[in-house]
Amino acid sequence: MRIDEIVKGAKTVGIGGHIRPDGDCVGSTMGLYLYLNKNFPELKVDIFLEKIPESYRFIEKSEEVNSDFTSDVESYDVFFALDCGKERLGSAEKFFDAAKKTVNIDHHVSNAGTGDENYIVPTASSACELVYNCLDKEKMDVNIAQAIYMGIVTDTGVFKYSNTSPDTMKVAAELIGFGFDFGSLIDHVFYEKSYVQNQIMGRALLESMVFMDGECIVSVVSRQTMDFYMAESSDLDGIVSQLLLTTGTECAIFMYELESMQYKVSLRSKGKVNVAKIAELFGGGGHARAAGCTMNGTQHDIINSLSEYIDRDLKGVSAN
Secondary structure, three states, rough: OOHHOOOOOOOOEEEEOOOOOOOOHHHHHHHHHHHHHHHHHOOEEEEEEEOHHHHOOOOOOOOOOEEEOOOOOOOOEEEEEOOOOOOHHHHHHHHHHOOOEHHHHOOOOOOOOOOOEEEOOOOOOOOOHHHHHHHHHEEEEHHHHHHHHHHHHHOOOOOOOOOOHHHHHHHHHHHHOOOOHHHHHHHHHHHHHOOOHHHHHHHHHHHHEEOOOOEEEEEEEEEHHHHHHHHOHHHHHHHHHHHHOOOOOOOEEEEEEEEEEEEEEEEEEEOOOOOOHHHHHOOOOEEEOOOEEEEOOOOHHHHHHHHHHHHHHHHHOOOO
16 A cells, blocks of 8 residues: 555545554554645645543644544545544544545454555554555655654554564664654653653552452552542553563453443453453454453453453463
């Protein structure tokens, strides 16, 4: 897939990513947005995302993101859905549905492709890696490279997760060749925490519980706790990964309350448990070692439901 060919002849382009945007979502959408702005100044390009977490707002032109999901364009000539299928675009789905041409670029195995043109590679590290493959490297600059590198760093856990491939490292090497301070970028987007983020992570770790003979760990943050710390959902990033680092654990569950009897669930695995398949059973998805879903019920009911399938994987029995 070549971005230059896709937008050829177009006058209006829309870009959207998934609800509750993470680093890969922001990096891929902003990377494409910056590329089109730089190389196709005659195009009207709009980018639609929910509120971007503070740690990602250093990306050039991130203040131009439309989080109101309003537009004076009735039907975009091309609309890109990045890092998700159209069903996770949230309020931007209406623009995708009305577009003359739709393009879907994603790396989630649960996405069969929802665009007129699709570039879906489940073995890729990130949507950012795939977007990079579609760009003319001679037309990139340091700002585009930073955005794409940020998404790769966050989705690979700084090149630690199993989705990191030799191709990923080659792409990363080419990106840092543009000359930005990649060390400071990694510290800022992956390790650096605000005081509130440190407080709520400490609370989540303090109140965590291990079960299944220590092979599974779970922590739950209630809406009341989030309100007490004045925390947003983005302040909870990284907690599930920290839980998984507990010695002896094979699987981590982190949940936070969206509203009464509804929880956002994040799952991580060291390999024995295929959390993507489990998340899919409950309407979510992701990767074998990192996945998520939204579930209804009490926290105890949700943990019990997940535990049944986690236990099967730990014992070598298919969750299906």
